[in-house]
Amino acid sequence: MRVRNMVDTSNLKCNCQKSDGSWLSHWSIQKNAPIPKYCSTDGCLNEVEIGAHVVAFHSEDHTPFIVPICHECSVKAISFEVDDHMLASADCK
DSSP, X not given: OEEEEOSSOTTOOOOOTTSOSOHHHHHHHHHTSOOOSBOSBTTOOSBOOEEEEEEETTOSOXXXXXXXXXXXXXXXXXXXXXXXXXXXXXXXO
8 A cells, every 4th residue: 555654743652551652562452463573665674663653645534554664764755655464553442
């Protein structure tokens, strides 16, 4: 799926009961999976550093998702591809 980074989300903290407050922890809980070692951006081989807020690029629905990516990809001003299965809802459940 083509996504783009959301702007001004670095101050947001996850307040889910099971999370440690980080968005990587949130992603791991939502996906019931360990945090991957490498960035989820197609073609990037950097190690994961953050759980970034992204939205679908061509969607009018601005539902936020969390995706584990590197810092370099988290500041991209252009859209990029990630596998759909790497997206987790940003909502706490």
